[in-house]
Amino acid sequence: MRAKKRKILLSKRSGNSSDFHTKIQDFKTIVIYGSLGIATIGGIVWAVDRLIKKSAKNNSATKSLSEGDPASFASDLISAFDNDNYFGWGTNVEKVYDVFNRLPSQRFYQKVIDAYKKQTGKNLNTALVDELSTEELQNVKQKLNQKPV
Secondary structure, three states, X not given: OHHHHHHHHHHHHHHHHHHHHHHHHHHHHHHHHHHHHXXXXXXXXXXXXXXXXXXXXXXXXXXXXXXXXXXXXXXXXXXXXXXXXXXXXXXXXHHHHHXXXXXXXXXXXXXXXXXXXXXXXXXXXXXXXXXXXXXXXXXXXXXXXXOOO
16 A cells, blocks of 8 residues: 555656646747747847838938938038048048038028938037037038028
8 A cells, every 4th residue: 555655656746847847848948939039029120220221311312412402411511521632531621611601591500410310320510529620610600600590
């Protein structure tokens, strides 16, 4: 009788152990597939975001081909910041001044800021501070302040 009880108890324990291991294996499977699902969704969201930003940048660049469009002014500033002299470094300050001379109004300048952000992902005012000396920046601000609102 005692031997039978021991066999029953041992079989119950081994059955519970097997059940426990099955549950652990199921949990591991859920965690692995859940992680893969989250990573896949994250990758898709990232790719869609990149496509939207690239599309906006291309759209802005296409608009920059038409004279008088804010994107055109932004493209001119980008080229002035990039390479402007024989050696290909520095900022073409005269070109920056020319862009600010051609601006029709301060409100239009806000549109240029938006177009610059779409094309480069950077803030135009920050770029001006980085690219120009204090005196040059004051000249640019003066030119802008002379424009109608």
